[in-house]
Amino acid sequence: MDGTAMDARTRSVTVALEQREGRQGREGGAQHTLRFDDLSVTFQSGEGTARVVDRATLEVRQGELIGIVGETGCGKSVLMRALLDLLPRPAARVAGRIEFDGTDLLRLTPRERRRLTLRYFNMVFQDPVGSLNPFFTIGNQMREVLTQAGRRNGQRLSRARIQQRAVELLRTVRLDDPERVLRSYSFQLSGGMNQRVSIALALSVDPWLIVADEPTTALDVTVQAEILSLFDALVREQGRSVLLITHSLGVVRQVADRVAVMYAGVVVEEASTPDLFASPLHPYTVGLLACVPRLTGQAVAKGIPGTLPDYTAPPTACRFHPRCPHAMPICRETRPPAIAVGDGGHRVACWLYGDERARAEATV
Numbered sequence: 446m447d448g449t450a451m452d453a454r455t456r457s458v459t460v461a462l463e464q465r466e467g468r469q470g471r472e473g474g475a476q477h478t479l480r481f482d483d484l485s486v487t488f489q490s491g492e493g494t495a496r497v498v499d500r501a502t503l504e505v506r507q508g509e510l511i512g513i514v515g516e517t518g519c520g521k522s523v524l525m526r527a528l529l530d531l532l533p534r535p536a537a538r539v540a541g542r543i544e545f546d547g548t549d550l551l552r553l554t555p556r557e558r559r560r561l562t563l564r565y566f567n568m569v570f571q572d573p574v575g576s577l578n579p580f581f582t583i584g585n586q587m588r589e590v591l592t593q594a595g596r597r598n599g600q601r602l603s604r605a606r607i608q609q610r611a612v613e614l615l616r617t618v619r620l621d622d623p624e625r626v627l628r629s630y631s632f633q634l635s636g637g638m639n640q641r642v643s644i645a646l647a648l649s650v651d652p653w654l655i656v657a658d659e660p661t662t663a664l665d666v667t668v669q670a671e672i673l674s675l676f677d678a679l680v681r682e683q684g685r686s687v688l689l690i691t692h693s694l695g696v697v698r699q700v701a702d703r704v705a706v707m708y709a710g711v712v713v714e715e716a717s718t719p720d721l722f723a724s725p726l727h728p729y730t731v732g733l734l735a736c737v738p739r740l741t742g743q744a745v746a747k748g749i750p751g752t753l754p755d756y757t758a759p760p761t762a763c764r765f766h767p768r769c770p771h772a773m774p775i776c777r778e779t780r781p782p783a784i785a786v787g788d789g790g791h792r793v794a795c796w797l798y799g800d801e802r803a804r805a806e807a808t809v
């Protein structure tokens with residue numbers, strides 16, 4: 446394909462999506478859907494092959510805040526990097542599907558993928574200071590991002606318009622005195638202010654989805670609550686979607702509509718937040734919840750015995766079986782499918798909830 450033909454095709458993928466968005470408007474009901482379908486990520490190294498995300502399936506709908514929780518090393522960030530095409534090549538191999546409104550991102554050309562990613566998705570990182578450039582003012586960095594975003598949309602924005610937009614964005618993230626912030630360098634601002642600036646930068650491209658990877662871990666508790674309420678507002682008031690990655694069940698309980706629990710690269714349970722906390726099903730989720738210190742009564746936190754497996758030689762079938770107090774022979778032999786429990790979208794990958802028919806089918 447020559448450059449012109451490729452450009453035309455690249456435009457056609459995003460233009461089709463944008464036209465649909467234009468017809469419906471962001472607040473006008475269901476528009477976009479993102480779906481990870483049997484997504485796996487494998488790293489090749491001298492030590493072998495490590496499948497660190499194993500057939501993950503998860504759907505993100507319009508105006509939803511989804512929390513992804515799990516202990517360190519369980520594959521949360523790798524899953525998100527697969528979505529944003531930020532994994533190292535050729536070491537990382539991605540298989541399965543990442544569908545955005547039915548378009549499989551993994552089947553697009555690099556140029557199509559980049560354009561679609563820049564248009565619809567953006568990311569906020571854990572360390573706000575590290576993600577900002579200390580040699581340029583916040584204003585310089587915001588103007589640069591806004592200019593680039595305008596160019597991609599075929600617009601040449603005036604300096605005054607860009608300045609106005611930067612001020613609006615800083616107000617959206619509830620920063621007082623935006624003009625002063627624009628004149629500042631990141632090291633002149635507090636951690637919470639820098640994280641708000643990072644969110645404003647992420648919003649500069651007007652993304653449909655924001656992926657926030659541990660965005661509050663580096664902040665103190667009060668500032669944490671303010672940043673979480675900001676994400677909540679982006680979803681409730683602006684109809685954006687947010688994927689919030691965190692170690693903290695407290696954080697997801699505060700803001701998430703739905704929660705996906707990951708263990709050793711597998712999405713082991715997914716449920717609405719109230720359902721997950723009221724009736725956790727997977728033994729790993731039950732263990733995680735038991736680890737949360739209670740504020741009342743005897744604050745004895747029970748851990749989950751054992752550690753995450755070596756990804757180059759993971760346990761067979763259910764990856765949790767060496768640590769599971771309920772492990773059965775089938776758990777070592779056949780991988781449990783995601784089983785729907787009730788009709789509220791609660792799904793669990795555990796044989797404790799599989800009926801006989803499911804077991805029989807899975808062992809064929």
Ligand SMILES: Nc1ncnc2c1ncn2[C@@H]1O[C@H](COP(=O)(O)OP(=O)(O)OP(=O)(O)O)[C@@H](O)[C@H]1O
Pocket residue numbers: 488497515516517518519520521522523524533536692756
């Ligand atoms: N570039 C890479 N090459 C090889 N292995 C990697 C690479 N990036 C991540 N991994 C491995 O993938 C696994 C999952 O890592 P990931 O960063 O997704 O964990 P996480 O759930 O985000 O953990 P944390 O909560 O500590 O951020 C880990 O075992 C990690 O060592």
Ligand code: SF4
Pocket residue numbers: 727728729763764765766767769770771772773776781794795796797
């Ligand atoms: S499938 Fe078996 S080993 Fe895995 S979590 Fe369920 S009971 Fe435990």
Ligand SMILES: [Mg+2]
Pocket residue numbers: 521522523658
């Ligand atoms: Mg991570």
